[in-house]
Amino acid sequence: MLAAAAPHAAFAQAGFGAAGGESEPNRIQQWLVPTPLPDIKSHALLFRPAGDGPFQLAVIAHATTQNVLRRAQMKQPEYRALAAFLVARGFAVLVPERPGHGATGGKYLEDQGGCDEADYARSGRATAEEIAAATDFMRRQSFIKPDGAVIVGHSAGGWGALAMAGNANVSAIIVFAAGRGGRANDFPNQICAPHTLKAAAAEFGKGAKVRVVWLVAANDSYFAPAFSKQLADSFRRAGGKASFHALPPSGSEGHWLPESESGVRLAGPELGRALDSVRFSTLRRR
Numbered sequence: 001m002l003a004a005a006a007p008h009a010a011f012a013q014a015g016f017g018a019a020g021g022e023s024e025p026n027r028i029q030q031w032l033v034p035t036p037l038p039d040i041k042s043h044a045l046l047f048r049p050a051g052d053g054p055f056q057l058a059v060i061a062h063a064t065t066q067n068v069l070r071r072a073q074m075k076q077p078e079y080r081a082l083a084a085f086l087v088a089r090g091f092a093v094l095v096p097e098r099p100g101h102g103a104t105g106g107k108y109l110e111d112q113g114g115c116d117e118a119d120y121a122r123s124g125r126a127t128a129e130e131i132a133a134a135t136d137f138m139r140r141q142s143f144i145k146p147d148g149a150v151i152v153g154h155s156a157g158g159w160g161a162l163a164m165a166g167n168a169n170v171s172a173i174i175v176f177a178a179g180r181g182g183r184a185n186d187f188p189n190q191i192c193a194p195h196t197l198k199a200a201a202a203e204f205g206k207g208a209k210v211r212v213v214w215l216v217a218a219n220d221s222y223f224a225p226a227f228s229k230q231l232a233d234s235f236r237r238a239g240g241k242a243s244f245h246a247l248p249p250s251g252s253e254g255h256w257l258p259e260s261e262s263g264v265r266l267a268g269p270e271l272g273r274a275l276d277s278v279r280f281s282t283l284r285r286r
Contacts, residue, residue: 016041016137022048025080026087033134035099036126040106042134043076044096047083053143055092056171056278058150061131061157063255064101064110074102081261082152085268089275092144096134098127110156112180115192120159120180120200127160132167139169147171150278154258155222156180162201165208165240172278173212174271176258179231182222183255189221198234205240212242213274215267217254245270 020030026047033042049055062077076097083093100108109130112123131151139146148171153161158178164170181192191197212235216228223231225246232244247266250257257263264271 018046019043026084026093031094033094033096033137035104035106035133036109036129037099037106040099040104042096042098042130043103044094044134045076045078045083047087047093047095048143049087049090049092053092054145055090055143056148056150057135057138057144058086058091058093058152059131059135059138060093060095061127061151061153061160062095062097062101063155063157064098064127066112068108071101071108072105076102079154079259081264082258085264085271086150086152086275089272091150091275092138094134094138096131098130110160115181115184118181118193118196120193120197121163121203123156123180124159124163124200124204127156128163128167131157131160131164135170150174150275152176152258153178155182155255162204162212162235165204165210165212165235168209170210172274173210174274175212175214176267177216177220177223177228177255178214179223179228189224191223191227194227198231201231201234202238205235205238208235208238208240210241212240213270214242214244215247215257215270216245217247217250217257217263217266219249219252219254220257221253222255 022029029046031044031046033044035042060079086093097104099106110123110126112118150172151161152174154176158175161173184190184192214232216225232242250263
């Protein structure tokens, strides 16, 4: 009987969806969601408000590193304080771990290449495809509203979110210190091929339909406010719509602002305004 049941159990484990029960806070639950790689499933965390929904969806896209060992050892991204902020405002929040990272494993699809030949536009589009695969799957769930989603991206995750600005199925994009190639060779405020990065931001701005709220802490040593504003300006000059906000210093390194409770409190007013505008536009469409 055990032998006969084993194939069925293996098949169930291979499926997408919930991979465990809910727990507190915020009904946290492990999920498996699709990636652009057919044989790789993304390990994800889902947070939800009380009730059956349907809830508006928010997807948080995590930061990354070009270091292979650090990616392999990466703990599953959680962003618990940021997720709690979103859940309190009625969102179901998914935090998917992208291919090439930690428990998800598989090929790293968003490699930017070396400094001299960095292809930031390609890496951003690859990240966007990974975010979209998880987002589209969640929109088909009965407890999720299918009309649009909010994408919240951090660092390279924010860079991928910018590449989704032409996606009509996205309601809003919020990015924390979006970019690639920051803190090159572990030197603060050193950016690999900054002109290439600005050109890629302009490419994402062409045909952009979704407004972006761009946030960065004053003490971010990966993408300082002055340079982040240059990226936002490149995005805007090419046709994108973005509101840029430099926030006060956060902890000892502002780049990790969205990962801490104090950082989320700092960003709270701008986050709240961005989410309120999303709710207003959704109600207006009805």
